[in-house]
Structures are given as C-alpha cells and as structure tokens.
Amino acid sequence: MLGRFMQGKDTAGPDGRASQWPPYPPPGETDLEKVLRLEGEREAKKVSDEIDHELEMERQTTRKKQKGEKRLLLLGQSESGKSTLLKNFQLYFTPKALRAESDAWRAVIHLNLVHSVNFIIDLLINTAASNAASNSTTYHPHGGRPRTSVEDDAPVASGLSSHTPQLSSEIRRYKLSLSPLRQVEKILARQLSTDEAESPSSPSSRFFGRPSEVVVRGGRGWKSLLRRKAQDGTQQQRSTADPALENARRILDACRGDIVALWRSESVQAGLREEGVVMREQSGFFLDQAERVANMSYEPTLDDILRARLETLGVEEHRLVMETTAEAGQHWVFFDVGGARGQRASWVPFFEDVHAIIFMCSTAGFNEVLQEDRGINRLLDSFNLWKTICSSKLLTSVQFILLLNKTDILDARLKAGVKFSSYVKSYKDENDLSHVLDYLRMKFAAMHHHHSPERRALHVHSTCAINIHTTSTVLVQIRDTILVNYLKATEML
Numbered sequence: 001m002l003g004r005f006m007q008g009k010d011t012a013g014p015d016g017r018a019s020q021w022p023p024y025p026p027p028g029e030t031d032l033e034k035v036l037r038l039e040g041e042r043e044a045k046k047v048s049d050e051i052d053h054e055l056e057m058e059r060q061t062t063r064k065k066q067k068g069e070k071r072l073l074l075l076g077q078s079e080s081g082k083s084t085l086l087k088n089f090q091l092y093f094t095p096k097a098l099r100a101e102s103d104a105w106r107a108v109i110h111l112n113l114v115h116s117v118n119f120i121i122d123l124l125i126n127t128a129a130s131n132a133a134s135n136s137t138t139y140h141p142h143g144g145r146p147r148t149s150v151e152d153d154a155p156v157a158s159g160l161s162s163h164t165p166q167l168s169s170e171i172r173r174y175k176l177s178l179s180p181l182r183q184v185e186k187i188l189a190r191q192l193s194t195d196e197a198e199s200p201s202s203p204s205s206r207f208f209g210r211p212s213e214v215v216v217r218g219g220r221g222w223k224s225l226l227r228r229k230a231q232d233g234t235q236q237q238r239s240t241a242d243p244a245l246e247n248a249r250r251i252l253d254a255c256r257g258d259i260v261a262l263w264r265s266e267s268v269q270a271g272l273r274e275e276g277v278v279m280r281e282q283s284g285f286f287l288d289q290a291e292r293v294a295n296m297s298y299e300p301t302l303d304d305i306l307r308a309r310l311e312t313l314g315v316e317e318h319r320l321v322m323e324t325t326a327e328a329g330q331h332w333v334f335f336d337v338g339g340a341r342g343q344r345a346s347w348v349p350f351f352e353d354v355h356a357i358i359f360m361c362s363t364a365g366f367n368e369v370l371q372e373d374r375g376i377n378r379l380l381d382s383f384n385l386w387k388t389i390c391s392s393k394l395l396t397s398v399q400f401i402l403l404l405n406k407t408d409i410l411d412a413r414l415k416a417g418v419k420f421s422s423y424v425k426s427y428k429d430e431n432d433l434s435h436v437l438d439y440l441r442m443k444f445a446a447m448h449h450h451h452s453p454e455r456r457a458l459h460v461h462s463t464c465a466i467n468i469h470t471t472s473t474v475l476v477q478i479r480d481t482i483l484v485n486y487l488k489a490t491e492m493l
C-alpha cells in the first residue's frame, strides 16, 4: 500500500511541505526524534506491506474461486418468469438441493393460497358494502380498470350488479369462518420476510383486481433464513419443524373445508366475474388444489414449486453446484433480479461480471399492462427493455440468450380468439402460436441487430417455464451454448 504512495514523489502539499512518502524530515529534527521517526516509518511500512499481501491473497482466492465458475444474469420485466427459469435449472441440475428447500416452498405456496382467499373475501365484502351504500344500478367498482384478461374481452353483463343479498350474507359468513387465515398470512409473511418493513403489503389491499404481490428482499437468502429458523426450533424444542409454520399449517388445515366451499360457491364465482377478476390467470394460483395444498400432510410437488410466486426484490445470488453426471461439481452462479421498473437500476453493477444474460419476455404480455404503470403495455415494455440491454456497452462481449416465455398462456389466448393484431398493429399474419412466435423472434432479433454496439450471436428459444419437460430441452441447449462460449472466451477451444 505504501508502495502506491511512494510512486508519486516530490509533490508539495498546500503548506509547501512534501506530500510524498516517507515525508521529509521535519526541520530541526534531533537525533532521538530521527530514530523514533525512522522506527515509526518502518512499523508503518510493515503494516502496509502486510495489508498489501492480504489484499493480493484475497485477489488470488477470488480469481481461483471464479475460475471455472459460469455466471449468468437473468433479466426481464416482473413476472416474465426469471425466478421460475432458475427453479427449472435447479430441478434439472441440482435436484437434491431443490428438494432440501421443499419446506421453504411449502410456506410460499401456503402464503399464495391464503393471499388469494383473503383477497377474494376483501374484494367481495368491499364491493357488497359499496353496492349497499350507493344502491345504484350503474355502479361498477372497476370502471376505469384496463381490460387485461381473455375473459375480460367478453362483454360485461350490464350495469346491473349481481351482488345479491345471498352473496352478501354468504361472504360475511366466510369472512368470519376464514378469519384465522389473516393470522396465517401474517405468520407466513413474517417467516418469509427478512425485514419487517419489507413484509408483504396489507392482506386486505386490493390492487386493480388482483391480490398485491408477495415479496422478498433479494440477496438476504430467505430460504436459508427459513432453514435457520427451523434449526433454531430444532435446538430449542427438539422438533424438526418451525413451530410458527406448524401452527400456520394446522390453522390452514382446519379452514380447508371452508376454503374449498368458498372457491366452489356459485355466487362467489359470479361475484368475481362481475368484478372482472380472473383468479386462474394470476401468479401463485392454488385455489383449484386447495383441498390438497391446505392438507396437514401436504408436500409440494415439483409442479407446485414451479407455480409458486414470490416477487424478487433487488438482486439474488444463487450458487448452484451441479449434481448431474456430466457437470458434477461445476459451479454456476445465477443472479436473479427483481424485474419491476423501480428495481432495474440495481441490475447494472452485475453487467460487467457475467458470461451470459438470459432475457425473459412474457409473450402473454401482448394484451396486459404493467402492474407498476397501468398505462404501459407489457410487450412494449419488454421491447424497450430489450433495446436498452442490447445497446449496453458493458454487455458487448456477453452471451445473449432470449426466452420467449409463457407460450402456454399466449396459445390459450390466441385460441380463445384474442387478436394479436389488435394489440400489435404491425402484425399482419395469422392469429396462431407459431406465426406469432415467428414474428416475435424476428422482431427481437432485428432490435438486437440494430441496437448492439458490435455484432454478436443471439440464441432464441420459446418456453413454458412451468413445464419442466419441455423446458429441460431448452436448458440443455442453453448449457451447451454457455459452455462453448465460456471455453472460447477462456481460449480453451
């Protein structure tokens, strides 16, 4: 460290004294002062050399650790499927590690379920109350709400409300019998959140016809937190499970019958239709499996884990030690980012240090708007984001992989008669999956070509990230692309 200071010799400070190291002897220095000064300087140099040595060792360790490590950055707007793709990688390449996280995912799935139930009750209670208050036949609580779902394209019945007195009394009954779920939601949110201030927004919050998001702050390792809590429980109470989570499961199990009845109720379904809410299209939807999921003996299936929804905040680092034979022992590091608009500034520091980016675009976004900005079409937002990413100079030599995701939802919407051309004016082709995907592939490739500072290969795949079977083929292709590029970059090919 001193060495660095010593390079700049003979420079004078503001007081006219030399600012070099070691300093000139002060004027009128006695012999004793000189001895003490020289000794002090020797000591300072020794400390400085030790620090330099430690820093060098640290640099070498990091270099060694990073040698052979593949680093990937997952990018894309919120709900495009980044965390779900990561789960696919884990399922395929580190299945044992993922199974070990099963308890953490069960808590997320339970939170998703109770979140949906509390949302439905709040929504229908509130609209019933508003209806009673206004007593108006033309009232519609979501009057200005953008139409974002397939079912939304069906004409709304009329200005007449279907909120019958029967629904009002039924929903009040459910509110009472399912009130313990408020507590369950709080317990689970607290367990999954590493920071009280970051726990999910109030259970009753209503966010444009869909439940507010369940969020977790990235980088703080919520899964390990949950494991640690469970271990603490083990030491203190000789039980393998966290007592708070056990309690939540018991309450949920006791409420199971009423949850199923609520979801099956004709009048509740009619009420949701009236509100234009399509629960099945929402992330983290488990109401169809409530009987199984709320059961005390419930163990999440792989399919459940892929469908669980937890919004990422910030940037989460996931280190995967590959378990598959061909890659056994290899270290792959994934940086999974929060995709909402407010999160995107935190991506940039990771640009410089990755081998590849995987950009996810939700193809289902063509007739949706951003949650965080209701005036912006999701596909348009993806286009703009893609252009920005392509034009980044920091990513010039990084491998680019684009995934056109949620093809299952896109397919269902096109088959249901939603016209892609109604939302994308430049689209003139047939309204089917393969033509729309061809169009999107060409569009993204053209933007990549146009906005990249230098020529760069682009690998495009279409995916349904909740289908591990179809996605695994893509994972293998991605792995090969990354490995080939990595070997080229390290001049081993």
Ligand SMILES: Nc1nc2c(ncn2[C@@H]2O[C@H](COP(=O)(O)OP(=O)(O)OP(=O)(O)O)[C@@H](O)[C@H]2O)c(=O)[nH]1
Binding pocket: 076, 077, 078, 079, 080, 081, 082, 083, 084, 085, 282, 283, 284, 285, 306, 307, 308, 309, 310, 311, 312, 313, 337, 338, 339, 340, 405, 406, 407, 408, 409, 463, 464, 465, 466, 467
């Ligand atoms: N139907 C369907 N759902 C999907 C697909 N991919 C992801 N999902 C679901 O979409 C929801 C959102 O996916 P996430 O992976 O959490 O999205 P994300 O990009 O990580 O979102 P942020 O963390 O907010 O940036 C989850 O509930 C997933 O199960 C898909 O291809 N099809």
Ligand SMILES: [Mg+2]
Binding pocket: 082, 083, 084, 310, 311, 312, 336, 337, 338, 339
């Ligand atoms: Mg995420």
